[in-house]
Amino acid sequence: MTGRLWLAAVAAFAAAVPAMSETAPKDVAFVEGAIEASLSGMPGNPEEGAKVMTTNALGNCVACHQVNGIPNVQFPGTIAPPLDGVADRWSEAQLRGIVANAKMTFEGSFMPAFYKTEGFIRPGAAYSGKAPEGDLPPILTAQQIEDVVAFLMTLKE
Template identity: 70%
Template sequence: MNSQFWLASLVALAAALPAAADTAPGDVAYLDGAVAESLSGVAGDPAAGAKVMTTRSQGNCVACHQISAMPDVPFQGDIAPALDGVADRYEEAQLRGIVANAKMSFDGTFMPAFYKTTGFIRPGDDYTGKAAPEDLPPILSAQQIEDVVAYLLTLKE
């Protein structure tokens, strides 16, 4: 009976605690382009990050970047820096900032902001020639950003 009481108490306490919430795109804190805190509060999964990076409807990072660690991925781009050894060049917070919004780190970059919802000057409302009536959704979710960062951290020389 006593153990059931404690178990019920623990379940009630766990239910009362707030779940880890994603940082909203507008609330991301950039410091010199870097983002120190996880956007999702959950560790990234490198395998899921690799999938995001090679999936056309998601990040599709390989459209612009070459990644030698992915030799089976065809049609890798060469218009952006190769990602080989990127974990040796940047810290986790810097990589998170670059993936979320590279424009915060590199002036004039053509890399899209993957975690941004406002401030666009080109996207319109379904090919009408008019500005979108509200904020656009981010290209990637907070967890997808964390997954991509986790994969990038595996790319060492």
């Protein structure tokens, strides 16, 4: 009986809370390179953002960027701008746009588009015949983008 009561309470709560909607990569609206609204509909977690930035299989931002705010990075990158003070140089919307797809702000940037699923050049098809067909999944999820942006917003001078 208690299990049913608990389940009913959870269902009532879920119905009362408005659903947060995630913006699909194809539906992202860039305004001069910036993305005004959260991609996940949820606030970012700066601690998770730091993990994404330092994890090889995720964003691995520290491979190119130096960030003094993240200690103990073994091989900090030096080929992209340092990120210390980035929250003083860019707004949250601008940072979201840069992390999602830097090419929308900086044409010719070598920074990967972390929240993109289409429009890739696939040279593997010409050389190996093994390039994937169709859309690819984004490198980072909408929430991971929000987490990275939340961390970047902590990097002030």
